[in-house]
Amino acid sequence: MSPVRKRQMMLSMDAPADEADQLSQVLLESRRRWRDFGALAADIAFEVDADGLLSFIAPDEVLGMSADSLLGQRAASIFFPQENGYPDPFLLNLGIRQRRSWINGADRQKVCLSLSSAPILDDSGHCVGARAVASDVTVREHKEIRAAAALRRSDVMDHILDQMRQEVQAPQIMGSMLATCIRALGGHGAAVLNLSDAAEIETVLHDAGEPSMGLLAELLPLLRASNRSTPFQLTLSDGMSVLACRSSTRFGLLSALIVWRPTRERPWDKDDQVLLGSVTTLVRVVLEHETIQRELARQARTDPLTGLLNRRAFLDEAQRRIDRLEREGLPGTLMFVDLDRLKPLNDQLGHEAGDAALVLTSTVLRNMVRPADLVARLGGDEFALWLDGFDGLTAAERAEHLRLTFPRDAAEFALPGQQGLTMSIGIACRQPGDGEELDDIIQRADLAMYEVKRNGGNHWRVSNPERTA
Incomplete structure (x- = not known):
């Protein structure tokens, strides 16, 4: 074989190898580019394969764990742990857009992530994986939660104040206030209790919703023994969960606002306690108003010197x-x-x-x-x-x-x-x-x-x- 022919054959044999190297470099550069863009645009970037397993994740440490330790794990179990048993959201042809999920981060601190993904489709249009990014929106989510809670409190307080402006008599004001409190907190009933030892004042000053008398035997000693001035929770032996807040009027009346519901329902959260504390402030105002009304009525009916009827x-x-x-x-x-x-x-x-x-x-x-x-x-x-x-x-x-x-x-x-x-x-x-x-x-x-x-x-x-x- 002539030297020229041999050289031509050698060149033809090297061409595919060079093209493969070039393609590999292009793919590697694409992956790096995707990694860099993902890191710039979000806190986490990752890919999943056709089985929903992580095939790529960046940066090197994610949620307090090394990226290498996460490879091969099911992405949905990590990023949507509350949805186990549901279809894998990363293997849907439509992808997901800014979907929020609360997960355990480093030191088991709760982290809120906003996730978006785009499906990887084969030539026939079937989903064979996904690329996704996730941003830590915990601070923003907490702000939104606080803002929503503040708005709810504001709505409740505005409604109560509006009722106070419309009503004149304290019993009607308190009845509307307790009904609003029940709706806002998801309670089954609410009451204002007298915690003092004054025999001339009834124990249940006002109530609404389900009857409260069955709670009093166990509840009153607990409320009277407490010296807390902020809202607190009590669980009674009959399976009732009570949220309570004590207060004292300028005239010395010690009282408590309580809302109750069965323990099988959702537990009371911090926002519930803040809302009850806000309503308690208005309850104290109404109780003082009621005391003044009672005293004015008594003065209008009695002789100031002897205390007899006038x-x-x-x-x-x-x-x-x-x-x-x-x-x-x-x-x-x-x-x-x-x-x-x-x-x-x-x-x-x-x-x-x-x-x-x-x-x-x-x-x-x-x-x-x-x-x-x-x-x-x-x-x-x-x-x-x-x-x-x-x-x-x-x-x-x-x-x-x-x-x-x-x-x-x-x-x-x-x-x-x-x-x-x-x-x-x-x-x-x-x-x-x-x-x-x-x-x-x-x-x-x-x-x-x-x-x-x-x-x-x-x-x-x-x-x-x-x-x-």
Whole structure:
């Protein structure tokens, strides 16, 4: 064979090898280019093969693990661990776009990744792998979560404040507030509880949703024993999970706002606690508003010196008593009481002594009647009593008792050389079915009392519709 021919054959044999080397270099350069672009555009870049296994991943350390240790592992198990059992998202022809997933990062800290992928298709259009990138959006996700939580709290608070502007009475305001709280927190019920020992205040101040009474036996001791001022969780023996927050009003009322639901439902999270704490602030405001309303109502109905009913409250309640007694076919009796010689006491010892005598009189009258009877100070030294079910004879017995005992009770107010304080009492009994109005009963009792007064006082007189005795 000639040297020329031999040279031609050698060149023809070397050509495929050179082309293969060149192709290998191009592929390697493409892979490097893909790796660099992926690293610049995202925190993680990787490829998966037709079985969904990692065939390439960058950078050298991913999620606290070396890239080499991840090669050959199923990508979906690493990046979408919560979707085990579902179709591999990296082997779908459509790919994925900015799909977020929470995974365990280095030191098992939760990391949120935003993943996008593009399928690798063969000549027939079947998916034989995928290229993907992932960006760490944990900080952004937390900001979005906080922003969403703040927006939810703002919506809830705006709704509650709007209801507070529309309503006037505290019970209606609180009812709307608790209903909103139940909806916002996914609770089954909510209540505001009194944690103080005041017997005159009910334990359940307000509630909404499912009844709360079954929770109280176990829950109240736990709430009273706690000294926490921030929201906290309690799990009861009946399987109920309770989120609670204690508060104290300016007037000393210790209370707790509670929301409950079964433990089988999702646990309370931090946002739930923050929201309950915000609502508790408004609950405290409403409780204070309610206390003020109660005090204003009490002041509008009571005499500030003695604490007895005032004239208006007495007349309103006496009319209701008359209506009820008429339906029940029972009598009722009105007693007018006027102190004798209070003016000389005021003139000589001052109004402080006169006020003390009025307070003593109120105590004596309250102690003489039953808790359900009415006792009022009508003004000055005039008092009134309404006695349910009493006839004239029984009322006269009480009046005689006062005539005999009150001078001894008020002996400290007797002026030197003068007769002490006594009472002039007028009595008017109303029988069922006679149709007598309250104004007529008042007029009869008042006339009877002044008749005693004109005759020197320290006595009583019974009046009836026919005559004044």
